[in-house]
Amino acid sequence: MTRTDSPKMLAHQIETALHLRVGRHVHDLDVIVRAEGVILRGQASTYYAKQLAQHIADRVSGLPVVANEIAVV
Numbered sequence: 001m002t003r004t005d006s007p008k009m010l011a012h013q014i015e016t017a018l019h020l021r022v023g024r025h026v027h028d029l030d031v032i033v034r035a036e037g038v039i040l041r042g043q044a045s046t047y048y049a050k051q052l053a054q055h056i057a058d059r060v061s062g063l064p065v066v067a068n069e070i071a072v073v
Contacts, residue, residue, distance in 0.1 A: 007033035017060045018053050025049035037066035044070050
């Protein structure tokens with residue numbers, strides 16, 4: 001997270017990137033950005049979509065994903 005990025009702005013950027021890449025495969029998404037990293041919550045249709053969401057969040061934010069609480073349903 002750069003000094004100019006607010007946690008809210010960064011969360012929005014992550015959500016937008018996830019929507020574009022995994023679309024309907026991840027839903028009810030909640031992205032929380034903290035100083036120590038990103039927390040993902042929601043539901044995914046496959047384990048692959050869950051892992052892809054984590055990878056995208058890591059790339060977009062430059063922060064580690066400290067918790068991936070996306071449930072595969």
